[in-house]
Amino acid sequence: MLHADATAALAEYERLFPCEALEGVRDFLARNSGDILRSNPAGHVTASGLVFDGSALLLIFHKKSGRFLQPGGHVESADASIYDAARREVLEETGLAVTSSPLFPARVPFNIDAHMIPARPDRDQREHWHYDFQYLFEPVGRDVRIDESEVGAYRWAPLDHPFATSGLIAAAPKLQKLLSKRTLT
Numbered sequence: 001m002l003h004a005d006a007t008a009a010l011a012e013y014e015r016l017f018p019c020e021a022l023e024g025v026r027d028f029l030a031r032n033s034g035d036i037l038r039s040n041p042a043g044h045v046t047a048s049g050l051v052f053d054g055s056a057l058l059l060i061f062h063k064k065s066g067r068f069l070q071p072g073g074h075v076e077s078a079d080a081s082i083y084d085a086a087r088r089e090v091l092e093e094t095g096l097a098v099t100s101s102p103l104f105p106a107r108v109p110f111n112i113d114a115h116m117i118p119a120r121p122d123r124d125q126r127e128h129w130h131y132d133f134q135y136l137f138e139p140v141g142r143d144v145r146i147d148e149s150e151v152g153a154y155r156w157a158p159l160d161h162p163f164a165t166s167g168l169i170a171a172a173p174k175l176q177k178l179l180s181k182r183t184l185t
Contacts, residue, residue, distance in 0.1 A: 003033050005081045006045050009133060012108045024114045025131050036131075038074045043129030047085035048072020049137045050110055050171055051098055056156035057172070058139070060093055063152050069165055072132065083107045086135040094154065095145030098137035103178055110136035111174060113167035132167055136175070 007029050014022060028043055029036065036045045048070045051058035059068040071093040072086060079085040083106075090098050100106035111134040119127040144154050157163070159172045159179075 002045070002075060002077070002079065002082065003029065003036050005083075006036055006131075006133065009082055009107075009109055010112065012105075013112055016105075016108065020112075022112060022114075024129070025112055028114075028129065028131055036075070037077060041126060041128060043131060045075050045082060046072060046130045046132045047075050047079075047082050047089060048132055048134045048167070049086045049090035049098055050134050050175070051090060051094070051096065051137050051139050052101060052103070052175065053139055053142070053156065056158050057161075057168070057175075058094065058096070058144070058154060059157050059168075060146065060154045061152040063150060067164060068155065068157070070134065070168060070171075072134070081107070082109075082133045083135055086133065087137070090137065093147050093151050095143065095147075097140040099140055101136040101138045103175075103182070104136045107135075109133040111167060111171040113165075113170060115166050134167055134171060 010025055032040060038044050049072060050070055060071050062069045071090045073089045075082060075085040087098055090096055104110050113132045115130055117128050117130055119125060146154055159176050163169050163172055
């Protein structure tokens with residue numbers, strides 16, 4: 001079910017953003033119909049939330065990577081969809097409930113980012129790919145309560161912030177463009 005959901009989400013994303021190069025994501029899904037979860041050592045689908053409050057994106061300091069990122073993580077077999085996995089991850093890491101942003105179609109990823117995760121010999125983990133489906137959400141309230149086992153801090157970053165990860169580097173200008181189109185209409 002999650003494979004079919006990821007495949008459908010990718011197809012809808014490609015319809016909305018036809019110029020983006022997503023062959024790697026498409027190939028991964030085609031080759032791995034039986035396992036897109038963390039159990040696949042070559043790579044897996046992850047889900048994250050681009051939590052936008054109208055002026056800034058919520059970032060968390062991810063202790064394992066040592067960087068500020070959008071909330072997100074591994075899709076689990078109990079998740080009903082990739083979208084639901086993203087909502088769950090935001091809630092787990094930040095304590096924030098989120099809803100689909102009115103700026104973009106619900107349940108369609110706003111950005112898809114493929115990136116390599118370095119090997120972690122201390123965890124018997126080899127280098128592998130993350131295919132991150134990023135959904136645009138708005139927060140329900142602003143009472144952030146971080147999960148201190150995974151998250152060291154949080155901050156709201158304006159869209160012109162110098163983001164350091166490929167997913168945020170691509171998503172922030174896409175969101176700025178979307179906002180500028182809404183302002184013009």
